[in-house]
Amino acid sequence: MYKKRGILIGLIILLFSFACITQEVYAAVTPSFGARNLKTGMRGGDVQDLQKALNYLGYPTETDGIFGPSTKYALMQFQKSVSLQADGIGGAATFRALNDILEGCWYEVKPGDNLSSLAKTYRTSVQGIMATNGLTRTTIKAGEKLLLTIGSEFNRAYIVQRGDNLSVLAKRFGVSLEKLLDVNSIEDPEYLCIGQQLLIPQSLPSRYNLGSQDESLVIIWPVTSRRITSGYGWRPHPIGGNRQFHGGIDIGVSTGTSVYAAAAGRVKSVGRGWQNGYGNNIVLDHGRGITTWYGHLSEILVKEGQWVTQGQQIAKSGNTGMSTGPHLDFRIKIGDDTIDPLKWLP
Ligand SMILES: [Zn+2]
Incomplete structure (x- = not known):
């Protein structure tokens, strides 16, 4: 009898202590960093x-x-x-x-x-x-x-810098000032502190302002050549003659020319073979819906999932897929939409 009661009390105490522990965990979850300095080469x-x-x-x-x-x-x-x-x-x-x-x-x-x-x-x-x-x-x-933050439907955090003002930020991130004020519960647009965190509503990549470059992403030329053999936009198809939309630019380079990552990012995919005419190709993901595409390659030097730095050689150019001569077909996409790479290239 005593034994049973003991077990029961023990169980109740155990339950209570569990309840308290859980409560505490939810009250303040802290990240695991802080105990040691973190630098290149460390893991954990x-x-x-x-x-x-x-x-x-x-x-x-x-x-x-x-x-x-x-x-x-x-x-x-x-x-x-x-x-x-x-x-x-x-x-x-x-x-x-x-x-x-x-x-x-x-x-x-x-x-x-x-x-x-x-x-x-x-x-x-x-x-x-x-x-x-x-x-x-x-x-x-x-x-x-x-x-996690409530309602953070693709909201991105931004730390206010010296000289920022809300209308300029709204324009820069392609959102309306009203929306920016609303998401951040700001009543007086004049009141902004350096170091303050703002939420920038991003919703979908297609909401990006397609006309201007995302200021945080700088694109460099993927090859040293600047010879554009076919520009972005409508053109007669090089093979067949029908008018077709060209989603990239063709840069004339001989087979085997070094192809560099236009920006740092992760290798989203590599494709080998015909690939709907695009030939051997690489797609790099630069975050926030922005990808760069490299087509008609002769050799691919990276693998899927790998991170690359800007300017790192990723491939050798070629003439694979539907191509009338050696060149690099370079594309920039925001979500599913292509943009004219010449607008972003320096
Ligand atoms: Zn092309």
């Missing part, structure tokens, strides 16, 4: 949380838990934005800045959670959660930390 959960934080703030990097060149670059961009020394090393001051900005945004995944259920709870989309956390897969596991 703290590196991964740092990468998620950078992605969330609009500095895209992989989230593989390995501190590589793209993580260093993203971290330096963040450090610059908050006027810290841009050394690309995660130290106390950097972590303090990140924690100040992201306080209350971390969520620890519970058993049974999935991206759709979280998207519903947070009134956002699976795509939005994946984009802001830099996730490449749709599965999440218990204990994993994610950055």
Whole structure:
């Protein structure tokens, strides 16, 4: 009898302590970084949380838990934005800045959670959660930390810099001033602090202002040649003669010429063979819906999923697919829409 009661009391205590522990965890989820300085070459959960934080703030990097060149670059961009020394090393001051900005945004995944259920709870989309956390897969596991804010349908965080004003920012990010004020619950547009976090409504990549370049992405020429043999837009098809829309530019180069990544990013896909006439090709993903395309290649030097830096050689040009002579077909897409690369190329 006593034994049974003992077990019962024990169970009740156990239940209560569980309840308290869970409560505490939900009250304040903190990222795992902070215990040690983080720099190039390091690995771990703290590196991964740092990468998620950078992605969330609009500095895209992989989230593989390995501190590589793209993580260093993203971290330096963040450090610059908050006027810290841009050394690309995660130290106390950097972590303090990140924690100040992201306080209350971390969520620890519970058993049974999935991206759709979280998207519903947070009134956002699976795509939005994946984009802001830099996730490449749709599965999440218990204990994993994610950055979530209610209604963050592709909202991107932006840290206010010296000299910023809201109408210029609205124009720059292609949103209306009213929407910007509304999303950030700002009543007086004059009131803006340096270092303040703003949410920039992004919704879908097609909402990008197609006319002007995204200021955070600088594109360089993928080959040293500037000889355009066929421009962007409507043209008679080179083989067959019917009018066709050309979604890229053809740059005349002999087979075997080095092809460089126009911007840092991740290899989204590589295609070999005919490929609907595009021939051997590479697609690089630069984040926020922007991709660059390289067609008719003779040799591909990267593999899918790999990160590349701007100017890194990724291929050799060629004459594969439907092509009347050796050239590189270079394209820039925002979502599914092509833009004239000459508008972005320096
Ligand atoms: Zn072409």
